[in-house]
Amino acid sequence: MRALADSESTPMDSVQLCEKLERLVRERTAQLEEANRALDAFAHAVAHEIKTPLSHILGFAELVADSPALPECLKGHVSHIELGARRLDRLVVAMLNAAHSGRGEVRRAPLDLGEVARDVVLDLGLRPQIRVEIAPDLVTMADHALVRVILRNLIGNAAKYSRDVLHPRIEIGSDGPGVFFVRDNGCGFDDQDPRLFHAFSRLSAPGNVEGTGIGLSTTRQLVQKHGGKLWAESRPGQGATFRFTLAGL
DSSP states (O other): OHHHHHHHSOHHHHHHHHHHHHHHHHHHHHHHHHHHHHHHHHHHHHHHHHHHHHHHHHHHHHHHHHOTTSOHHHHHHHHHHHHHHHHHHHHHHHHHHHHHHTSSOOOOEEEEHHHHHHHHHHHHTOOTTSEEEEOSOOEEEEOHHHHHHHHHHHHHHHHHTTTTSSSOEEEEEEEETTEEEEEEOSSOOOTTOTTTTSTTOOOOOSSOOOOOSOHHHHHHHHHHHTTOOEEEEEOTTSOEEEEEESSOO
């Protein structure tokens, strides 16, 4: 902006032009932030309103499925209803979590990212066949609750996309000061695919890997709230590595 002003105006006009442009940028930024808050509130409201009737559908589908009076010819249809309701329930929960995570300020405090990762692994209840390696001394300054969501999404994805590997392995570590990674030896993907971090977009994978398509989008949002960056390195059949920072480097 200053270069443009210097080339197009007198010194006094340049100052006024820069001030005007900076004011416009601030106003537009405030408008975008307000729009994002409105979208978060809308997503939260919609997901919350869907949750109750969806629970009723799922509950009655389970009752019908367990009824001895259910004709054999209808069992497959009821099973499809139950399966669809469960998938929608997972999507609603993911939407609620994404909307909730996008609110509030980042509360930084010293934390051991490796310790948080160990808690996440226990909470996820990963298959015993998966070998998990967590490097020591992954100390940083970050929001504990948000980092837990980041690691839960990345480690959960690594486990899902490594399920068909003979010896699945997940590594959590650091490539240097402030740069952390979650790596797996799963099916991998094309890291140049523009849909990678888009909400409700899922890359193709062997088999039927369940998911909502919100996890990576939410993860990137939380990393960016810290002032950091999230990126991926992967090729089909060669595993995947997600690297992230939690502050500008």
